[in-house]
Amino acid sequence: MNNPIAPTIGPAQIALLEKLSNACAVSGDEQQVRKIVLEEIKAHADEFHVDALGNVLALRKSNAAKPLRVLIDAHMDEIGFMIVDDDKEGLFRFEKVGGIDERVLPGKSVQVGKDNIPGVIGAKPIHLTEEGETGRKIPLEALRIDVGQAGGKVKIGDRATFATRFRQLGPSLFGKALDNRLGVATIIELLTNPPGNIDLQVVFSVQEEIGARGARVAAYSFNPDLAFAIDSTPAYDLPVWDDEENAGYNTRLGAGGAIYTADAGLISDPRLVRHLAQTGEDLHIPFQFRQPGGGGTNAGAIHRVRAGVPSVAVSVPSRYQHTAVSVARLSDWENTLTLLYSALARLDRSILSTDR
Numbered sequence: 270m271n272n273p274i275a276p277t278i279g280p281a282q283i284a285l286l287e288k289l290s291n292a293c294a295v296s297g298d299e300q301q302v303r304k305i306v307l308e309e310i311k312a313h314a315d316e317f318h319v320d321a322l323g324n325v326l327a328l329r330k331s332n333a334a335k336p337l338r339v340l341i342d343a344h345m346d347e348i349g350f351m352i353v354d355d356d357k358e359g360l361f362r363f364e365k366v367g368g369i370d371e372r373v374l375p376g377k378s379v380q381v382g383k384d385n386i387p388g389v390i391g392a393k394p395i396h397l398t399e400e401g402e403t404g405r406k407i408p409l410e411a412l413r414i415d416v417g418q419a420g421g422k423v424k425i426g427d428r429a430t431f432a433t434r435f436r437q438l439g440p441s442l443f444g445k446a447l448d449n450r451l452g453v454a455t456i457i458e459l460l461t462n463p464p465g466n467i468d469l470q471v472v473f474s475v476q477e478e479i480g481a482r483g484a485r486v487a488a489y490s491f492n493p494d495l496a497f498a499i500d501s502t503p504a505y506d507l508p509v510w511d512d513e514e515n516a517g518y519n520t521r522l523g524a525g526g527a528i529y530t531a532d533a534g535l536i537s538d539p540r541l542v543r544h545l546a547q548t549g550e551d552l553h554i555p556f557q558f559r560q561p562g563g564g565g566t567n568a569g570a571i572h573r574v575r576a577g578v579p580s581v582a583v584s585v586p587s588r589y590q591h592t593a594v595s596v597a598r599l600s601d602w603e604n605t606l607t608l609l610y611s612a613l614a615r616l617d618r619s620i621l622s623t624d625r
């Protein structure tokens with residue numbers, strides 16, 4: 270059996286994640302991340318191109334006879350904002366792009382447009398609030414992005430993101446866009462160090478956060494035998510204080526990569542779920558099963574392309590997703606990469622004829 274050594278995560282990979290997490294790529298405007306991706310893959314891909322929607326499609330060929338064609342996807346885009354109107358004097362009205370809870374917005378630093386112009390989403394000072402007002406959510410219509418004196422540089426249609434800078438503190442990683450730059454960095458590693466037994470069809474996709482739009486056309490184009498979507502999923506694992514186990518968690522930090530059995534848009538192919546879990550058990554790679562709940566990944570779009578594609582999703586868990594900062598564990602990222610690499614290295618055509 271083909272059993273090469275899985276890639277590992279060291280300072281170079283963490284530096285790449287930092288660059289990716291700090292870059293701004295709100296859905297539909299993924300240029301900053303696409304540029305980094307193209308730079309990273311150009312020396313390693315056998316073929317690559319940017320398609321009509323802005324997806325990066327890259328191929329790493331196997332030397333094997335009739336290799337399986339396996340698509341691995343990670344979305345490049347992140348949630349954020351779009352400037353929709355100019356109120357003058359540096360104040361701009363905005364809309365949300367992707368799923369964001371408005372309650373997390375007031376008082377946050379943001380960056381606007383291609384030049385990353387600094388701004389802030391302002392809120393009324395507590396001194397001026399009236400009785401009962403602090404208990405109510407501030408409607409989006411009442412919020413503005415304030416860029417001070419730089420108003421002339423901001424245009425309608427510009428995107429904005431939270432201005433959080435990436436940090437590593439011990440075993441933890443903090444960043445504004447770990448969803449899904451963790452996935453992007455993971456599939457860059459797989460493309461750079463491929464297992465060799467399969468044709469790797471690698472998709473860095475656009476517009477996932479507004480409905481998995483890019484992955485759909487990329488999967489159509491590649492026409493794969495199987496697909497893996499690599500994403501980041503919420504970890505709702507804060508402790509409870511009465512000694513009972515937290516039954517509410519979706520995934521937990523520190524428990525490894527999360528395999529999806531099902532989500533709002535996909536029933537994972539059971540053969541791929543078993544293959545991943547068996548790989549983890551055989552090689553003692555920690556993993557967890559993501560618990561049912563809302564949300565989904567690009568696998569939900571990919572598995573319905575053409576005549577259907579057996580698909581599964583695997584995610585690195587992180588806390589506080591779709592807010593200004595999320596927190597992940599280095600070990601979970603490492604274990605996700607090792608699990609994926611090892612599972613891909615053990616794949617062959619027989620999986621397609623196995624009973625479900």
Ligand SMILES: [Zn+2]
Nearest residue numbers: 448449500501
């Ligand atoms: Zn995501």
